Amino acid sequence: MGGNAFGPWVAAIGALVRQGRARGWVTIDEVNAALAAPDVSAELIEDLLEALADLNIEIADESEAPVLRGPFPDRLAREIGRLVRWGQERGYVTRAELLAAMPPDQVEEARFNETVATLLGMGIRVVEG
Known part of the structure; x- marks a missing residue:
């Protein structure tokens, strides 16, 4: 078997750390996804959680994730949460999706x-169309 067996983990953990640094938190579901493999030990998960804490990256429950909580009413928080999930899956969101999630008449331009x-x-890139 060629290549580095740790390559996928290194890339996933690197992305997790970049994401956590950018927003100050990651969810436990994102940690689990980064370490997705049947033979991941509890010790490895604990080590990663400690490393994230050392980087001042909060571990948040999906239902309480800070950017999803935010200062938004519940409906907007749900829409933004959905937008973040789509963006994480695809690597991008469209400007139209962003405007639908955050209507200009309900969200200040600075918050947008x-x-x-x-x-x-x-x-997560924001693309036209």
Whole structure:
């Protein structure tokens, strides 16, 4: 078997750390996804959680993730959460999706721009169309 057996983990953990640094937190589900393998030990998970804490990256429950909680009403928080999940799956969100999740009549421009910056910091591009 060629290549580095740890390659996928290294890439996934690197992405997790970049995402955590950009927004200050990661969810436990994201940690589990980064370490997705049947033979991951509890010790490895604990070591990663400690490393994230050392980097001042909070571990948040999916239902309490700070960017999803935010200062938004429940409906907007759900829409932004869905947008983040789509972006994490695809690597991008469209401007139309972002505007639908954060209607200009309900969200201040500064908050909209902060959300775009957060998405970019998470490695999620905002594209036209």
